[in-house]
């Protein structure tokens with residue numbers, strides 16, 4: 001049993017998830033990383049070792065599909081037993097499908113919404129059943145919740161739904177003393193961005209001055225999860241270097 005802040009990060013083996021985990025590790029948190037990637041892989045052990053070296057009080061990495069409700073419940077119960085209590089949930093897990101709407105199959109829509117929105121909703125439910133007052137949730141949405149580009153309709157819809165879910169959860173979380181906020185990153189230099197067919201084809205061009213780092217997102221998540229943000233809930237905060245606001 002540890003007395004540190006208990007923090008759950010989904011998508012914790014991805015670029016932004018790892019940066020978020022590093023932020024909380026430096027604060028001495030006890031971390032549960034949930035990721036669809038195989039947690040037994042050497043990469044997962046490397047990430048855990050890095051987090052322990054940064055100061056994490058404990059690190060658990062579990063291979064888990066965020067849309068798999070029983071698996072999520074089991075992992076959260078394990079973390080609660082190991083850490084004593086849960087204080088912060090950060091929903092980072094996400095995926096993209098690049099297809100025109102005319103070619104999207106029903107299962108494309110369902111999978112995208114399951115991973116990017118329903119998974120976060122399930123974990124918020126777990127948090128509301130288990131967390132004490134003072135806890136908080138941060139959802140990593142995207143600027144695509146507000147403005148978007150071709151070929152990513154399910155992703156944009158799921159991220160907009162995640163922002164709406166954030167507002168609803170903040171209302172229900174208020175009497176529980178649990179805050180819920182969302183961050184909307186712009187272009188962040190990660191594997192997911194580099195794999196984008198829109199970027200590769202040149203259909204979407206990003207000025208290097210508008211390219212953020214995973215740490216930029218992690219710092220905002222850290223702020224929203226801190227006592228400095230104790231009066232902030234139900235908000236969706238953009239971190240895009242000003243790209244979306246320009247004419």
Ligand SMILES: NC(=O)c1ccc[n+]([C@@H]2O[C@H](COP(=O)([O-])OP(=O)(O)OC[C@H]3O[C@@H](n4cnc5c(N)ncnc54)[C@H](O)[C@@H]3O)[C@@H](O)[C@H]2O)c1
Pocket residue numbers: 010011012013014015016017034035036037064065066067092093094095115140141142143184185186187188189190191192193
């Ligand atoms: N990179 C960007 O420019 C950018 C911009 C805005 C928002 N985002 C969002 O930030 C989040 C992280 O993105 P990233 O760029 O670090 O990408 P990434 O691909 O490095 O990380 C995503 C992680 O989520 C995990 N994941 C995918 N499906 C999962 C599932 N069903 N269950 C559990 N884990 C699952 C992946 O294994 C991966 O480790 C995503 O939600 C993404 O939509 C990214």
